[in-house]
């Protein structure tokens with residue numbers, strides 16, 4: 141019996157697919173490389189942008205002939221898309237061949253749902269509201285030597301463009317002991333880079349009885365023995381504070397790299413987005429971070445085409461991007477999401493204008509990326525060997541600042557820290573020679 145999983149969206153979803161894989165493995169299924177060989181096919185969907193949703197709908201629809209040919213295969217659809225109001229009904233009408241529909245709060249019951257489907261041959265739909273903090277779920281990780289660890293779920297920020305608070309529920313923190321134990325076990329297994337995940341990690345602990353915040357949690361994770369790196373995401377600039385900067389500065393295990401999504405550079409747009417900071421406040425935090433940790437890199441999410449965005453507003457975004465000098469940025473076009481405040485705003489921007497702005501923004505960020513690469517001229521850096529590019533026959537991995545580096549080596553060095561002398565930094569990625577292996 142075999143399983144195949146489609147995953148859409150963010151790292152949170154990537155990690156949840158690892159948990160879905162863990163559930164299927166416990167039921168006795170093995171992973172396979174194509175949906176055609178599978179006995180159970182799961183879709184872990186995303187609804188943050190329209191194209192992710194369209195993509196998922198397209199792939200579910202494409203299974204109709206397969207289901208007709210093999211009616212016994214089980215098709216399960218879950219994730220953010222299913223948690224939207226009316227989504228289960230829409231799925232039932234559009235894809236009557238789907239067997240299981242599960243919401244974001246029902247993932248831990250998926251094993252039971254599969255058993256029920258097999259025993260009763262009836263469709264199973266479980267979409268509940270409110271949230272739990274699931275613990276002890278098995279996960280089949282396929283990102284070695286990197287591992288994701290949830291520190292919290294949900295979001296209370298209600299940025300006006302974002303659907304996440306509606307589909308992921310209110311903020312819920314995991315107990316610090318649970319996080320520390322999970323990281324300890326991963327480090328023991330040989331994982332070398334742990335990314336602590338939450339929609340807004342800076343809110344960590346607010347809902348716990350114990351008085352603890354995210355910097356405190358980071359310090360506890362740093363107390364785990366062994367050589368490994370810690371990253372975390374996402375931060376909300378309104379909550380990113382000096383205490384966190386001090387903890388990053390004081391602990392070598394935490395990468396000197398912070399993901400601090402700005403979203404927009406015009407105060408009027410930031411206000412409409414309900415981001416609760418101004419561009420000046422944002423840049424002041426970036427400056428503070430770099431004063432305290434001069435080599436700290438910053439990455440960001442930057443959006444163009446939010447309703448009513450003028451050319452002047454867009455140029456403000458370009459100014460912030462220039463000044464912040466991101467080592468990398470996820471640049472994207474605003475996508476209307478039904479159920480959000482921004483969807484109902486007047487002044488939606490035409491696709492043509494959005495396209496023009498995104499191209500100019502990408503060009504600017506590419507120039508900044510190249511300028512960041514040029515700073516590596518003559519440098520030797522420590523890189524975690526994360527993957528093998530079989531076509532190019534080179535290994536690849538990132539340094540602590542998040543810069544991607546390619547290098548060849550005659551032996552398997554996957555999962556090892558390597559020292560690389562950079563000899564080509566003319567593009568966005570770096571190329572170099574291995575000087576030593578840990």
Ligand code: SF4
Pocket residue numbers: 295296297298299302303304305339340376
């Ligand atoms: S902080 Fe804003 S953008 Fe991020 S998940 Fe929460 S509502 Fe969405």
